[in-house]
Amino acid sequence: MSEDQPRRRSERARLAILQATNDLLHENGLDAFSIEAVAARAGVGKQTIYRWWPNRAILVADALLDRDDIGPVPPRNTGDVAADLSRWAGDLAASLGSPRGAATLRMLTAAAIESPETSRRLHEKFSGPLQELATARLAAADDLRTTPGQRRHAVDAIIGFMVFRVQAHQDLTRRGATEMARMVLRGLR
Amino acid sequence: MSEDQPRRRSERARLAILQATNDLLHENGLDAFSIEAVAARAGVGKQTIYRWWPNRAILVADALLDRDDIGPVPPRNTGDVAADLSRWAGDLAASLGSPRGAATLRMLTAAAIESPETSRRLHEKFSGPLQELATARLAAADDLRTTPGQRRHAVDAIIGFMVFRVQAHQDLTRRGATEMARMVLRGLR
DNA sequence: ACCAAACGAGACGGTGCGTCTCGTTTGATC
DNA sequence: GATCAAACGAGACGCACCGTCTCGTTTGGT
Structure with missing residues (x-):
């Protein structure tokens, strides 16, 4: 979001906008969400929002991904892949299956469908890292030889x-996801 | 869509609306889609649309599900569950992985997130039957004993x-889905 | 032939969009 | 500390659609 420009951007405005976006999304949902409301709530001009975020979907994704409601957590490596990854799956399920996590995931999905750029960003910040962390743990397994295709x-x-x-x-549920992961991993050997 | 009313509904208008909705969705995408445009394209009054469809999401889902771009196909039963279900998965992937199938699935998902009623309808007409057909084939397997939880x-x-x-x-791809299904089913025994 | 419901058409107020000025603040540079 | 251009808060603007509401007109069951 703040990579190449050599200018002076107001950090106060940036934070107020992200905060207002998160609040409004969780209060009224994605449908009722409007840039106009964000500007009013954040005490900010609409132009300031449009200056830094090209469209609604990207603002939504940025705001949701800035929170740690959901986030890519790495699996452990205790030496037992099945145990490590099924536990990892359980943790992830507990996060995504909670009311707030599920709402966040659904809004992110909708935003991703709305704009390809958002989809790219969501994958870059969330699903991508998730895939990489888990496949890396699989690849590092001494007790389970797999091909890259199988891991994916x-x-x-x-x-x-x-x-x-x-x-x-x-x-x-944590339990359902744990059992399911164990099943998939059993199919891998 | 036409269950309880004893009234006289114009079939001509109904078909024109569904057709126009499908056309506009595939021409301009879900974002640019508007009821106003459907009415104009279908040669129909807006009230006629609002009379039979309570909101945009439900109209979208109805129109997309009326097509057979994607649809719940039953797996065969040749006696070999793994072969039957991996083939079924491959066919499904070929359908959902095509440009048109993928676009349809994404728009349906977005519509489902937009309205809970649409989500219910999508599950009732598509994902639900899909789950039932596949779990039924698994349950009918002589060569593989599974619990209901495992099947789900x-x-x-x-x-x-x-x-x-x-x-x-x-x-x-068909091939990726086939391999993946075979892997999951291997974990089931 | 009758008649009420559904129809095509489109006017209506309302909401949010994205762009465009304003005048004001701010922070890097000298 | 003065300078100055970029970013800022505020909000006016024209536009597209929303969902509701008349209008006559058509239609199909009785």
């Missing part, structure tokens, strides 16, 4: 399971 | 894998 399939099955459950408004 | 996990992992790949704009 297994990891995407585990992540996809959770994404699908949340989006279909079906329950996603 | 396996099926949701396979479906979730595809949904996730499409939404993350990652490639979803």
Whole structure:
């Protein structure tokens, strides 16, 4: 968000905008969300928002990803891949399956569908790291030899399971995700 | 869509609206989509649309689900569960992974996030039947004894894998889905 | 032939969009 | 400390759609 420009940007305004965006999203949902409301709530001119965020979807993604409601957590390495990754899956499910986590994930998904650039950013900051961390743990396993293709399939099955459950408004529990991950990993040997 | 009313509804208008909705969605995408444009394109009064569809999301879902771009296909039963279900997964991936199928799935997802009622309808007409058909095939397997919980996990992992790949704009091929399903099913025994 | 419901058309007030001035503040540079 | 251009808060602007509301007109069941 603040990479190349050599200018003076107001940090106060930036934080107020992100805060107002998060508040409004969790109060009224993505549908009722408007730039106008953010400007009013943040005590900021609309131009200031449009100057730094090209559209609504990117602002939404930026604000949600700045929070640590949900975030890419690395799996441990105790030497037992199945145990490490099923535990990791359980933790992730606990986070994404909570009311707030699920709401955040759904809004992020909608924002990603709204704009390809947002999709890229979401993948760069969340799903991408998640995939990499898990495949890396799989690749580092001494007790399980796998091909890169197999690793991608297994990891995407585990992540996809959770994404699908949340989006279909079906329950996603730590226990269910743990069992499911163990099952997928069993298929890997 | 036409269940309880004893009134006289114009079939001509209904079809024109669904057709116009599909056309506009695939021409301009979900963002640019408006009821106003549908009315103009279909040669219909706005009131006629609002009379039968309570909101934009439900109209979108109805129109997209009326098409057979994507649809719940049953797996075969040749006696070999792994072969049947991995083939089924491959067929589904070929459908959802195509440009048109992927676009449809993404718009349906966005519509489902927009309105809970749409989410319910999407699940009722698409993901629900998909889950049931696949779990039924698993349950009918002579060569593989599974618990209901295991069946749900396996099926949701396979479906979730595809949904996730499409939404993350990652490639979803028949071959990848086939291999992935085979892997999950291997974990089931 | 009757008649009420559904229809096409479009006017209406309201809301938020994205752009565009304003005059004011701010922070890097001299 | 004075200078000065960029960023700022505020809000006016025209525009696109929203969802509701009349209008006559058409339609299909009785």
